[in-house]
Amino acid sequence: xxxxKTKKVDLKVERDFALLxxxxxxxxxxxxxxxxxxxxxxxxxxxxxxxxxxxxxxxFVGLKDGTLDLLKVAENKKVSVFVRRRPASIDFVKxxxxxxxxxxxxxxxxVNDICSGQYTDLEISMFTLAQYYLGLNMDEIQYLTxxxxxxxxTLNFGEPVYDKHSIGGIPGNKVSLVIVPTVAxxxxxxxxxxxxxxxxxxxxxxxxxxxxxxxxxxxxxLEIAPKTRGMLVWGGTLDLSPLDEIVIHKVEQPLxxxxxxQMLASIFSKKVxxxxxxMVLDIPTGEGTKMPTKEDAINYAHEATELGRRLGIxxxxxxxxxxxxxxxxxxxxxx
Amino acid sequence: xxxxKTKKVDLKVERDFALLxxxxxxxxxxxxxxxxxxxxxxxxxxxxxxxxxxxxxxxFVGLKDGTLDLLKVAENKKVSVFVRRRPASIDFVKxxxxxxxxxxxxxxxxVNDICSGQYTDLEISMFTLAQYYLGLNMDEIQYLTxxxxxxxxTLNFGEPVYDKHSIGGIPGNKVSLVIVPTVAxxxxxxxxxxxxxxxxxxxxxxxxxxxxxxxxxxxxxLEIAPKTRGMLVWGGTLDLSPLDEIVIHKVEQPLxxxxxxQMLASIFSKKVxxxxxxMVLDIPTGEGTKMPTKEDAINYAHEATELGRRLGIxxxxxxxxxxxxxxxxxxxxxx
Numbered sequence: 001x002x003x004x005k006t007k008k009v010d011l012k013v014e015r016d017f018a019l020l021x022x023x024x025x026x027x028x029x030x031x032x033x034x035x036x037x038x039x040x041x042x043x044x045x046x047x048x049x050x051x052x053x054x055x056x057x058x059x060f061v062g063l064k065d066g067t068l069d070l071l072k073v074a075e076n077k078k079v080s081v082f083v084r085r086r087p088a089s090i091d092f093v094k095x096x097x098x099x100x101x102x103x104x105x106x107x108x109x110x111v112n113d114i115c116s117g118q119y120t121d122l123e124i125s126m127f128t129l130a131q132y133y134l135g136l137n138m139d140e141i142q143y144l145t146x147x148x149x150x151x152x153x154t155l156n157f158g159e160p161v162y163d164k165h166s167i168g169g170i171p172g173n174k175v176s177l178v179i180v181p182t183v184a185x186x187x188x189x190x191x192x193x194x195x196x197x198x199x200x201x202x203x204x205x206x207x208x209x210x211x212x213x214x215x216x217x218x219x220x221x222l223e224i225a226p227k228t229r230g231m232l233v234w235g236g237t238l239d240l241s242p243l244d245e246i247v248i249h250k251v252e253q254p255l256x257x258x259x260x261x262q263m264l265a266s267i268f269s270k271k272v273x274x275x276x277x278x279m280v281l282d283i284p285t286g287e288g289t290k291m292p293t294k295e296d297a298i299n300y301a302h303e304a305t306e307l308g309r310r311l312g313i314x315x316x317x318x319x320x321x322x323x324x325x326x327x328x329x330x331x332x333x334x335x
Numbered sequence: 336x337x338x339x340k341t342k343k344v345d346l347k348v349e350r351d352f353a354l355l356x357x358x359x360x361x362x363x364x365x366x367x368x369x370x371x372x373x374x375x376x377x378x379x380x381x382x383x384x385x386x387x388x389x390x391x392x393x394x395f396v397g398l399k400d401g402t403l404d405l406l407k408v409a410e411n412k413k414v415s416v417f418v419r420r421r422p423a424s425i426d427f428v429k430x431x432x433x434x435x436x437x438x439x440x441x442x443x444x445x446v447n448d449i450c451s452g453q454y455t456d457l458e459i460s461m462f463t464l465a466q467y468y469l470g471l472n473m474d475e476i477q478y479l480t481x482x483x484x485x486x487x488x489t490l491n492f493g494e495p496v497y498d499k500h501s502i503g504g505i506p507g508n509k510v511s512l513v514i515v516p517t518v519a520x521x522x523x524x525x526x527x528x529x530x531x532x533x534x535x536x537x538x539x540x541x542x543x544x545x546x547x548x549x550x551x552x553x554x555x556x557l558e559i560a561p562k563t564r565g566m567l568v569w570g571g572t573l574d575l576s577p578l579d580e581i582v583i584h585k586v587e588q589p590l591x592x593x594x595x596x597q598m599l600a601s602i603f604s605k606k607v608x609x610x611x612x613x614m615v616l617d618i619p620t621g622e623g624t625k626m627p628t629k630e631d632a633i634n635y636a637h638e639a640t641e642l643g644r645r646l647g648i649x650x651x652x653x654x655x656x657x658x659x660x661x662x663x664x665x666x667x668x669x670x
Contacts, residue, residue, distance in 0.1 A: 010387050010388050010389045010390055011346075011354075011385055011386075011387055011390065012357065012367040012385065012386035012387060013367070013368075013385050013386075014367065014368040019346075022347065032347040032348070032349065033348075033349040050346055050347065050348050051346075051347035051348075052345050052346055052347060053345050054345045055345055055346065055390075090590075094590070094591070094592060096468070097468075098433060098468070098469075120589070121457070122456070122457075122460055122586070122589050122590060123590065125457055125460045125461070125464070126460070126464060126590055129460070129461060129464040129465075129468065130464075130468060133431070133432075133433070133464065133465060133468040133469050134433075134468050134469075251457070254368075254455070254457055255425075255429070255457060255458065255461055256429070257429060
């Protein structure tokens, strides 16, 4: 461990990095391909080391804006820099084999370690690719979902929560904008979080935003929804499932993959986080959709219903015709 | 594509990177997490983009020493910078499933694309983890071995080549130092390449180096070995199997994994590269070795012999007792 003063560095890199003078590397006895933990009074972040002879002096650690923000430190303040210790849960990821099953406690420590920034990008890819190449069984998906939700923001309304979810994939789908007020009008609570566009030209949150604001904090939702009975908000800023954001951003998007188990855990962890008890699940089916055949759709309906049952969410699944856009207009404003 | 002038940057990062002004990113229409190809008259290298506002001016691309060397350009020279195009062979890696088999041509293009620097580190990890989690069958291992050898330096002696290989893992093993001159004395050609220490305190190349130089170029080996009949050289600088170096360095060492198929392909690609025809294979067995049980060792012997047969290498495998060091001294000079 060594104590260094922070300095802001103008390098725009996705990852958090620590720019260190090579003499500091010698002191820490690490190579320039190492990872270190940078620790302030309020937090710690794993950073990839970038070494330099001239760009930073000994005694300083260069960090980007975002890292300084996360650590809640200003420039010229003291932080501690540690050699990174490999988390034990990596062994669970390594030992995953075809037919071997992750135990509940193993999944919990993997999720906690990834969410608290203990894994390198390469180790996160190993976790995601274990799912991609080997798949997970329903027990594993259930634990993964639960712990993913546990790590994020949770909304507790203290009364039954209703939800409608579509797996999406077809343009012009704005049925949530009709369902939410309808359900709310019946007096049921439906604080629906939606995504922005992923595969279609407009996500429900995008469409709704044409009519009103969709950015709310967890506290605002907890205050407003019980009164209005219905809300349609963007889930992106709520940090409902931190692991999901990490995995999507670092592995799934760059590689263009979406492991089945991770997809289910992604959707359901957010439902658990928002306290959903009853849900209607829309599965658009047919050529050009995410579920090209009826068998795909039925299998998915069974899996989702079973996962919901295990998580205490009562689900009604409906297969819908998805081979043409819904309605007569596509993209936010027109819809 | 845009033409930029090179500038040397004092950032020590393992990967090749291109430090670009954010205005250049706008011009190329890329994000700061993108990859670009930097092309000189003599070569091209894939670089990870690092963006900056102040550290590099528009019109310049900042590269580290090593990248400038590889591109064979000096500072202030023009290079072209392209948005990277995702190689088609990534789809073969993505489509690998339990029970699905890579075709000969698929493996060839994966090997060629990785060796020519077309893959990102994440994509290389996907290739390696496909092997780790799914395994390869003997056909796939054979193709992988062949193409790995094909891409590197090959030594052609125009006469039968003999070799001895030990899977290693026990300290004090210096039997090659006795075998090589013995075989050479019988008039057979044995230009043995060895590694430095991997798991034991001293690799054969380390031990030999106490007595004489072990660093030779491919041309020197082709000139000397046919005269002396035997040589014991370090294989590390010969570039016999470029893919192996990439995978070890970028994935296997950081994650601490060694997929079985990649291990076999690693060893045998180097044998194919040096034109080995006849080989004795030593498999130290017993507690504390790489083959703890007799079954492990026998399975390995069968696999290696079969792979050798397919590659035109006649192999005699011998299981040896490996539960104690060989000889009475350990580490290079003492041995």
